[in-house]
Amino acid sequence: xxxxxxxxxHITVSEGAxxxxxxxYSYGATPYLFWYVxxxxxxxxxxxKYFSGDTLVQGIKGFEAEFKRSQSSFNLxxxxxHWSDAAEYFCAVGVPYSGAGSYQLTFGxxxxxxxxx
Amino acid sequence: xxxxxxxxxxxxKEKRETATLKCYPIPRHDTVYWYQQGPGxxxxxxxxFYEKMQSDKGSIPDRFSAQQFSDYHSELNMxxxxxxxxxxxxxxxxxxxxxxxxxYFGPGTRLTVL
Numbered sequence: 001x002x003x004x005x006x007x008x009x010h011i012t013v014s015e016g017a018x019x020x021x022x023x024x025y026s027y028g029a030t031p032y033l034f035w036y037v038x039x040x041x042x043x044x045x046x047x048x049k050y051f052s053g054d055t056l057v058q059g060i061k062g063f064e065a066e067f068k069r070s071q072s073s074f075n076l077x078x079x080x081x082h083w084s085d086a087a088e089y090f091c092a093v094g095v096p097y098s099g100a101g102s103y104q105l106t107f108g109x110x111x112x113x114x115x116x117x
Numbered sequence: 118x119x120x121x122x123x124x125x126x127x128x129x130k131e132k133r134e135t136a137t138l139k140c141y142p143i144p145r146h147d148t149v150y151w152y153q154q155g156p157g158x159x160x161x162x163x164x165x166f167y168e169k170m171q172s173d174k175g176s177i178p179d180r181f182s183a184q185q186f187s188d189y190h191s192e193l194n195m196x197x198x199x200x201x202x203x204x205x206x207x208x209x210x211x212x213x214x215x216x217x218x219x220x221y222f223g224p225g226t227r228l229t230v231l
Binding site: 036041042043044045046049090102104105106107108109110 | 148150152158159160161162165167172173175207209211213218219220221222223224225227
């Protein structure tokens with residue numbers, strides 16, 4: 001079965017500093033990979049996704065992620081963090097299922113980001 | 118742009134009662150997914166529907182059932198509610214194109230069972 005590991009439960013960075021959130025996955029084939037962000041009490045907003053092709057993926061709000069097959073990783077990065085980036089970030093693996101339809105998402109436990117002004 | 122609509126946004130029920138959560142997907146989307154997020158937890162996949170047929174099933178309790186209607190909206194029915202059912206329930210929708218579609222999430226329904 002697939003799984004996603006986000007090793008950092010909570011990260012604190014200063015505004016303007018760079019950010020890297022780690023994500024490792026376990027899956028028998030090439031997965032679909034996603035990063036979602038969730039503000040307190042809110043829904044999940046997609047930051048970026050990887051299905052195939054270029055392993056460096058650009059997303060919204062200045063985020064990017066790099067798929068490294070050899071390391072089973074899909075780390076999220078941002079060169080300069082803004083106070084409004086404080087939220088919880090979830091990495092997810094999309095596992096296709098047979099038959100009509102798409103895939104189900106398996107999420108990591110999340111990384112809470114705090115930003116110091 | 119239109120987003121996924123969920124209603125109600127908040128729901129309070131007593132143990133052993135029933136609850137119905139509704140999801141209205143983005144227009145023209147043909148697939149609906151339900152996820153459950155317990156307090157401080159990651160979202161867990163419950164069930165999905167493609168073109169009004171159940172397409173996949175996750176960790177959905179037997180007390181829960183769901184369906185997708187002809188207008189593509191979906192309802193999650195929960196019976197014999199337990200305290201542990203208190204959670205944020207998300208609906209997501211997508212337009213399936215060769216399986217590389219994106220799931221767009223609604224704001225969620227927060228269910229509290231007392």
